[in-house]
Amino acid sequence: MADEATNREAFRVQAEYSAAMDAPIVTRVCLSLGRVIDRTTATGRAVLDWPGDPVADAIVLRLMGGFHALHRSVADWGVSRVFRGELIDPTEVDVLIEEALQTHDAALLPWLDGPPQTNEAGRSAGLMTGLLHLAQRFGPKIELLEIGSSAGLNLLIDRYGFDLGGVRAGPDPAELSITPEWRGPPPPDVPIEIDSVRGVDIAPVDLIDDAAAERLAAYVWVDAIERQARIDTAIAMVRRYGVQLEAGDAADWVETRLAEPQAERVTRVLMHSVVWQYIPKSGRDRIRTAMASAGARAPAGKRLGWVMMEPNRDLHRHEVRVQGWPGETPMELVALTHAHGAWVEGLEPPYETRDYVMRGGGSVEA
Numbered sequence: 001m002a003d004e005a006t007n008r009e010a011f012r013v014q015a016e017y018s019a020a021m022d023a024p025i026v027t028r029v030c031l032s033l034g035r036v037i038d039r040t041t042a043t044g045r046a047v048l049d050w051p052g053d054p055v056a057d058a059i060v061l062r063l064m065g066g067f068h069a070l071h072r073s074v075a076d077w078g079v080s081r082v083f084r085g086e087l088i089d090p091t092e093v094d095v096l097i098e099e100a101l102q103t104h105d106a107a108l109l110p111w112l113d114g115p116p117q118t119n120e121a122g123r124s125a126g127l128m129t130g131l132l133h134l135a136q137r138f139g140p141k142i143e144l145l146e147i148g149s150s151a152g153l154n155l156l157i158d159r160y161g162f163d164l165g166g167v168r169a170g171p172d173p174a175e176l177s178i179t180p181e182w183r184g185p186p187p188p189d190v191p192i193e194i195d196s197v198r199g200v201d202i203a204p205v206d207l208i209d210d211a212a213a214e215r216l217a218a219y220v221w222v223d224a225i226e227r228q229a230r231i232d233t234a235i236a237m238v239r240r241y242g243v244q245l246e247a248g249d250a251a252d253w254v255e256t257r258l259a260e261p262q263a264e265r266v267t268r269v270l271m272h273s274v275v276w277q278y279i280p281k282s283g284r285d286r287i288r289t290a291m292a293s294a295g296a297r298a299p300a301g302k303r304l305g306w307v308m309m310e311p312n313r314d315l316h317r318h319e320v321r322v323q324g325w326p327g328e329t330p331m332e333l334v335a336l337t338h339a340h341g342a343w344v345e346g347l348e349p350p351y352e353t354r355d356y357v358m359r360g361g362g363s364v365e366a
Contacts, residue, residue: 002050002051002052002053002054004048004049006054007047007048007049007050007054007059008034008037008048009034009054010034010054010055010059010060011030011031011033011034011037011060012030012031012034013055013060014030014055014060014061014064015027015030015031015034017313017316018030018221020316021221021316021338021339021340022223023221023223023224024085024223025082025083025085025221025222025223026064026221026222026223028082028088028090028093029064029067029082029083029093029097030060030064031090032082032090032093032094032097033060033063033097035090035094036094036097036098036101037101040102041101041102041105042105042106042109043063043101043105043108043109043112044101046109046112047059047063047112055313056277057115058115058116059112061116061118061219062111062112062114062115062116063108063111063112064219064221065111065116065215065218065219066104066107066108066110066111066218067079067083067097067100067108068083068218068219068220068221068222069107069111069214069215069218070100070104070107070108071083071084071222072214072217072218075104075107076100076103076104078095078096078099078100079096079097079100081096082096082097083222114203115278116219117150117151117203117205117215117216117219118150118219118274119149119150119151119152119153119154119205119216119231120153120220120227120230120231120273120339120340120341121153121154121156121160121176121178121230121231121233121234121341122178122180122227122230122340122341122342123154123273123274123309123337123339123340123341124154124156124157124160124162124178124341125162125164125178125180125337125341125344126273126309126318126320126335126337126341126344127154127157127271127273127307127309127320128157128160128162128164128169128170128178128187128192129164129187129320129334129335129337129344129346130271130307130308130309130320130321130322130334130335131144131192131194131269131271131305131307132164132167132169132187132188132189132190132192133187133188133322133332133334134267134269134303134305134307134322134324135188135190135191135192135267136188136190137324137327138267138303138305138324139265139267139303140190140191140192140193141193141195141263141265141266141267142192142193142194142195142266142267142269142305143194143195143196143262143263143266143267143268143269144157144158144194144196144197144198144269144271145198145199145254145257145268145269145270145271146197146198146199146200146270146271146272147199147200147201147250147253147254147270147271147272147275147279147287148200148201148250148272148273148274148275148278148279149199149200149201149204149243149245150201150204150205150216151204151205151206151207151212151213151216151235151238151245152199152204152205152207152238152243152245153231153234153235153238154199154271154273155197155198155199155243155244155245156176156197156234156237156238156241156243157170157194157197158170158194158197159171159174159175159176159237159241160174160176160177160178161173161174161176161177161178162177162178162179163177163178163179164180164182164186164187164344165182165184165185165186165187165344165346166182166186166189167186167187167188167189169192175233175237176230176233176234176237178341180337180338180341180342180343180344181342181343181344182343182344182345182346183343183344183345183346184335184345184346184347184348185346185347185348186346187334187335187346195263195266196244197243197244198244198245198246198257199243199244199245199246200245200246200247200248200249200250200253201245201246201247201248202247202248202249202250202278203247204245204246204247207235207238207239208239213235216231216235217231217232217235224340227340249283250275250279250283250287251279251282251283251284251286251287251290254270254286254287254290254291255286255290258290258291258294258304262302263302264301264302265301266302266303267303267304267305267324268302268303268304268305269304269305269306269307270287270291270305270306270307271306271307271308272308272309272310273308273309273310273318274309274310274311274318274339275310276308276310276356277310277311288355291304291306291323294325295323295325295326296325298325298326299326300326303324303325303326304324304325305322305323305324305325306321306322306323306324306331307320307321307322308320308321308356309337310356311339317336317337317338317339318336318337318338318339319333319335319336319337319356320333320334320335320336320337320344321333321334321356322334329353330353330354330355331353331354331355331356332351332352332353333347333351333352333353333354334346334347334351335347
């Protein structure tokens with residue numbers, strides 16, 4: 001169980017991560033909140049008495065979403081001055097952030113009720129990188145199953161256009177083009193055809209609801225101008241085309257989907273990004289067991305794959321790992337990536353082979 005010192009320290013941890021992600025305004029606000037938050041507000045008491053792991057539970061990002069919402073709705077002139085970068089002096093920032101905690105206590109408190117619904121279309125760059133590795137191994141046709149889909153932005157991966165170090169995938173032209181800074185060797189330059197994309201989330205975000213769409217956008221860091229434009233485009237695409245997104249438990253859903261009939265010469269792929277930390281250990285164990293069991297049964301014509309993009313908090317980066325069946329090759333680390341897809345670094349073989357391990361209990365980005 002955490003204590004007040006640990007919960008307050010989470011703001012410094014988040015600030016360190018935000019600084020590494022080139023987000024100076026978010027960094028400034030996190031540091032200020034860590035200094036000024038106290039027990040005079042219900043929000044402050046909830047944060048300082050947080051019973052769980054404050055980093056794994058992303059309590060700082062929950063509160064940051066609330067503050068960004070105040071800025072986006074022009075509900076607080078002082079907060080907006082800070083979020084526009086007009087004030088950088090720590091003393092001045094502290095005064096305005098402390099005033100906002102007092103004035104908007106009732107509006108900020110509900111942001112602590114659930115984890116951030118961080119949904120970032122830019123993460124599709126890392127996921128597509130992993131999918132290209134599987135397409136090289138098994139052929140172009142892929143059936144995608146995503147867990148932790150949130151609002152379903154990455155369920156549009158078949159509609160996005162990609163330029164990954166000169167390797168192109170997806171429609172051209174595309175309504176949304178994803179072109180990260182590429183480092184290292186490019187991914188396999190092979191054809192890829194995504195036959196279907198389905199997803200599940202324990203609490204899906206319905207983007208037809210304007211309030212839900214605004215809440216999702218509030219979790220995008222104010223420093224990230226390109227991300228804000230991208231999420232607006234992706235939300236519009238979800239509203240236009242729709243996505244196959246269900247509400248449900250990830251482990252239950254994976255077990256059910258893996259038991260369904262599978263087309264010949266189509267690789268069924270489990271895909272996820274920045275969700276593993278939110279699934280209970282029992283659920284993670286069930287998913288691993290289900291994948292290993294289905295993989296052991298996979299004949300040559302019915303392949304199975306796993307692509308994940310999950311955080312390495314210690315190194316302030318995310319790791320793209322891939323595994324495929326039939327085959328004896330363990331999960332391979334094929335690329336590193338920025339949390340929001342700003343850059344992707346392809347790695348050289350031989351790839352590191354081991355299962356993903358959550359370091360430090362969780363992620364500190366949104």
